[in-house]
């Protein structure tokens with residue numbers, strides 16, 4: 001049995017920074033899916049709006065979150081950080097970000113110098129994947145891919161029981177999988193066209209919903225738009241769940257784009273499981289069933305007959321729990337005690 005440890009998990013997003021002191025054991029990725037998984041316990045938490053007015057302000061906010069949790073009665077043993085940025089994992093550096101003013105910041109060393117605790121940082125989508133793998137929908141899988149459908153599309157790959165990070169630590173940018181060479185311009189900080197993100201992110205779903213509202217003024221989407229409501233991914237999901245045919249068609253089309261992306265990922269990485277998370281995945285099976293249908297007809301055998309496509313299982317704590325899992329997996333190698 002692994003030793004119980006206290007680690008600080010930090011989840012740095014474009015709008016909020018969440019940190020939690022988590023009590024957990026190092027996850028055993030090799031355990032069967034049927035095994036009972038001890039859910040990490042959140043002992044204490046601190047959340048603040050991310051100050052994006054300057055790089056210094058953002059870093060100050062991050063340091064402040066960790067400092068608050070260091071004041072509690074329980075001493076943390078390590079810090080794990082997930083950040084919504086491109087990360088050079090080996091160097092512990094933030095390379096660049098879209099929604100944060102962080103570029104070329106040695107965040108790991110900066111936090112280590114400040115708190116003298118072993119620290120590890122990674123991209124937030126990788127961290128989400130590790131969290132699901134350790135404690136959520138991915139328990140028992142040796143080969144798993146997670147896609148996070150949020151403002152953009154992020155991803156994380158677990159291959160042969162190890163997170164796959166690539167040469168520069170930036171692997172898993174699955175939102176930039178090209179699904180249409182001549183497709184729409186990628187909305188992110190990316191020079192390409194036709195990336196999955198341009199079709200399956202929450203913002204893309206919102207844009208498709210607005211187009212449908214215009215084309216079908218008598219649909220639920222059309223009426224909501226005419227009434228002056230903001231037609232975005234969230235409203236789209238709600239109307240689809242209420243049965244609005246136009247909204248359902250938009251969600252289904254999004255699910256098909258997602259399915260096409262999963263086909264390519266399956267043919268390359270051969271995972272046993274895809275986990276789909278993020279706010280835009282709230283449509284659940286309305287989104288996943290069309291993805292499964294596309295997958296069942298277009299992926300290669302044997303994957304197409306046995307790969308599972310499921311929703312993420314960790315709830316709103318996924319970011320901090322994933323960051324804690326990252327710290328436990330990376331900083332406490334198996335077999336080393338205390």
Ligand SMILES: [Zn+2]
Nearest residue numbers: 176186190195
């Ligand atoms: Zn792109």
